[in-house]
Amino acid sequence: MNDRLPDHRRLGRELGLFDSDPLMGAGLPYWLPDGAVVRHTLEEYIREAERRAGYRHVYSPALGKRELYEISGHWDHYRDDMYPPMRLGPHESDEVVLRPSLCPHHALIYRSRSHSYRELPLRIAELGGMYRAELSGVLGGLTRVRAIQLNDAHIFCTLEQAVEEARDALELIARAYADLGIEAVRHRLSLPGEGGKYVADPELWQRATALLKQVLAEAGVEYEEAAGEAAFYGPKIDVQIADPAGRESTLSTVQIDFHQPARFDLHYIGADGARHRPVMVHRSIIGSVERAVAHLLEAHSGALPAWLAPVQLVVLPVAEEQRERAADVLREARELGLRAELAGPAEGTLGARIRAARLVPYQAVIGDREAGAGLAAVRLRDGRRPGALPVPELLSRMAARVAARGTVLWD
Missing domain, CATH: 3.40.50.800 (Anticodon-binding domain)
Structure with a gap:
């Protein structure tokens, strides 16, 4: 650690924002009172921004049956980053898993009711916990943790609405960055690479990639393509930030997904009275609360914007x-x-x-x-x-x- 550069771990200790304890475990930080103020204020800002943009908020459980993630594809493509399944008792047959993602839960929430084309786009948002089985060697402060509070949302829409919804999500991200004093260093179109665990559906990848390129073009955003950085089920737009040492990371994302609507057999009733498959737009304004706070501390050298400061x-x-x-x-x-x-x-x-x-x-x-x-x-x-x-x-x-x-x- 270079003491001449702002480091969120040092700042977090000096300002009394967060800490960790070996008995809680590595990668599982806790928030002290002033840190809880920062986190709560940031979360309320995001919820308010989402409400103004037409999102409806939900809560979903941090556990799900293993079968849920088999359907979504996480079990086949993402198993190495998930915690092992838990059997709740010697006579129980079902296994449950700490969720590595919120999107399967939101797909089920959508599926729980019938929907007409008149309801679309339906925007579902949640600040929810998810869990990644990160190896101890890659953990660091708030930037890489095992328990994550994710600012996540999923927009269920028609194919014709997908580009506009994704473009609006990019604008929402840009406004939040201006309010938070965050600067994006570049936008990245993340594509599949050789040897990765990706869904084997070339047409899916081509359609989603073409739409995301249209989003970036209409938004007037310059970008770079990056092979090997896609999600397992589709390409994504990553908004990249850099710490004071110049190390890049992804804070915000926008994705257009054809895979999970098909896996969960999602549909809506169109104007013709027939069933149609919706498109699922994934988007996160600030990614994980933990990584966002870490970056804010370093970007502002601990002097957080007045509205976000624990003591104003x-x-x-x-x-x-x-x-x-x-x-x-x-x-x-x-x-x-x-x-x-x-x-x-x-x-x-x-x-x-x-x-x-x-x-x-x-x-x-x-x-x-x-x-x-x-x-x-x-x-x-x-x-x-x-x-x-x-x-x-x-x-x-x-x-x-x-x-x-x-x-x-x-x-």
């Missing part, structure tokens, strides 16, 4: 005489929904407290003059000092910037 405002009374006024400001800030804390003189000199809160987006310093005039002296994380402002104006401006999301601290 620290109130700093200069002396004990201003503590009561500072407590009032703290209460007003929290009533506006800001995540605020008070750091009083007992915690050190004013300079030491300011340095300790260097990654907090906003600092409100209250001395004798400010307390008497209903003001607070504002200090921003980036070093700017907008000056002393009336407390209601100060808090409303902070709350407005947080509500607007994005990466701008002050305007």
Whole structure:
């Protein structure tokens, strides 16, 4: 680990966001209170973005019968990355598996009701847990874990709707990256390679690849083709990011899938009254929550965007005489929904407290003059000092910037 480069593992420890314990096991990190705030805020942002885009949210179990993954093809093509089946008792015949993917569950949810063409596209989203039997040698912090909280969604649509839905998913990803301060280094069209465990259906691959190329062309996105990076059931668009050392990884994906709708015998009733096969568009805005948080910590060197920061405002009374006024400001800030804390003189000199809160987006310093005039002296994380402002104006401006999301601290 290069100490000169931001590393999410070090930042996670310093900021008290997450940790691990040998008794829980490698690749199974837990979230501390401030880390849980970051995770919850990120998840709620994604859910809200999906709701605005017409997605309906579901919950599905983290376990499934082995037969489910035999039907989906995961058992044949992905078995080495799955946890072994569990038999629930000596007299039970069924075996269950920790799911390696959410798409088979969503296919069953779709199949549980009949659907008309008028309902399509039907967009189903879930922030759900999945599990990969990663080898210990490849595990690292939050970037490679065994228990994954995945931002996943599946759009069931007609063939004519598939390109537009996939293109809209790319736009949703781009908007999220702008709000989060994430930069994509390139887009990749991931295709099958020699010797891989892929579904043997050349026509399927040709149709899906042609549609994804159309998506990229209509979106005006430059891309590179990469053999050997496809999912086992079809090609995909990968949105690539890079850590401070330049190492690339995939954060977001968009896929057009003909395989699983056929495997699960999915259908809808068309305008002609006949049964038709839907297309399944897979898409993930931020991929796994774990990898997204790791990248955000490194991309921002721990100084997360104000709306995502675990503590957004620290109130700093200069002396004990201003503590009561500072407590009032703290209460007003929290009533506006800001995540605020008070750091009083007992915690050190004013300079030491300011340095300790260097990654907090906003600092409100209250001395004798400010307390008497209903003001607070504002200090921003980036070093700017907008000056002393009336407390209601100060808090409303902070709350407005947080509500607007994005990466701008002050305007």
